[in-house]
Amino acid sequence: MTTPQSNPEEETCPAQALLKSLSGKNKAAIFRLAVSAPLRFSSLLRQIPGSNKQSLTVALREMEAEALLQRVVVQEKPLHVEYVLTPKGQLLIPVFEQLEKLSQE
Amino acid sequence: MTTPQSNPEEETCPAQALLKSLSGKNKAAIFRLAVSAPLRFSSLLRQIPGSNKQSLTVALREMEAEALLQRVVVQEKPLHVEYVLTPKGQLLIPVFEQLEKLSQE
DNA sequence: GCAAGCAGTCAGAAATTTATGACTACACCA
């Protein structure tokens, strides 16, 4: 038995999408690292234990889609890509800190 | 290619487990309803669009395991079960509120 | 007695998420 769904996108809770965009594989770790510095794909791969290209790609794309991260092609000497927190992403920092505090019990 | 994992439980970010325990199917909706009143299984089923017994059971069990909800058998006239927020669950309320505020943009 | 509500459990299927390895394309260095 299933409660009828008029719309498959039916939102029961406004925070749900945001919560989901932070809870996939590697997302928390990515966010955490993004707080202190711009991210590079290959260094994420080295820094996050158990990560792999595919899931990093997925995580980065989804966080971009949620407007938490912005992908920037740095037009400099050794041309490369950086991911930086957007203003919306920065608003999440205190939420994250609270979450970390709570998880220490 | 995968970064080596010494321990499969390797925690890259302390908030990750907590985040996960809030992001499964129906969890946000359950939490939200739990803020205002004790929950009954059958009314959750009616109130949450797109929910079904199995996923509610899973969500409730996991939130219990994370110590966000407590399952209480109410020894009264029509013997029944209630789920209530634990103190740890209550600490999450402000986090949730911030998350909801942020998701409105 | 029997139907209905409550609070589930269980098995199997379908859908979604992650993992793996191969491959691409460009730049840089020697």
Place this chain on the structure above:
DNA sequence: TGGTGTAGTCATAAATTTCTGACTGCTTGC
């Protein structure tokens, strides 16, 4: 010219999550 590094894509496979429908056991009302 070849090797290394960056930043991926793609297809397939494996693992995890979610759905569905049937079934259980207890209580209350008609």
